[in-house]
């Protein structure tokens with residue numbers, strides 16, 4: 247059964263232009279700081295794994311109804327893993343948490359942004375090492391327990407050009423076996439989980455493992471330790487190294503191995 251459209255903005259607009267202005271431009275910082283969107287939009291352009299169909303937005307109703315009011319409603323379908331999304335631990339670790347089992351404390355936390363873009367510009371298959379994370383700590387202080395660590399490879403600037411972003415523009419198994427983009431090394435993944443007790447790890451590429459990975463060791467190292475991953479993040483270059491919060495709330499798919507994610511950062 248179709249839902250009634252939200253009419254609040256409409257009614258306010260009729261009542262007074264001041265309310266209409268407030269409606270069109272809500273308070274820019276309801277959480278007490280500047281907000282940065284870390285999410286790519288979902289559309290036909292959105293990058294999914296080459297073996298997946300991609301995001302499909304099916305047009306439904308759009309127009310003035312017989313009763314004289316405007317109404318619009320569509321449908322979408324999509325794989326769990328594509329666009330900006332969360333990987334739940336169960337994605338690569340049997341018996342671990344699905345999307346609805348990830349505690350909110352792993353999704354809303356202090357953030358750190360580690361700029362690894364220079365190394366990734368030199369080698370598009372780069373696997374971020376523990377030494378790089380320790381170099382970040384030497385410059386900016388230790389990664390706090392319970393933090394969300396965001397790896398800025400610079401690859402978000404290539405979105406949504408599949409060849410430049412994924413290293414292969416094709417679809418299917420053949421394309422999936424020939425991907426080239428940076429990720430996290432298994433050693434660094436295990437260190438972040440064990441030695442730093444991070445809440446989650448995020449990256450601005452299609453996967454937390456580098457494109458050529460066959461055994462997905464960073465996924466397995468994180469997820470075996472209940473640490474979820476955020477993939478295909480956007481705008482990490484707009485963040486400072488420290489001093490911000492991350493709010494990364496996925497669609498709450500019961501039993502999901504992953505889910506579309508709306509991720510933002512809150513700066514002071």
Ligand SMILES: [Zn+2]
Pocket residue numbers: 327328331332333477504
């Ligand atoms: Zn995924």
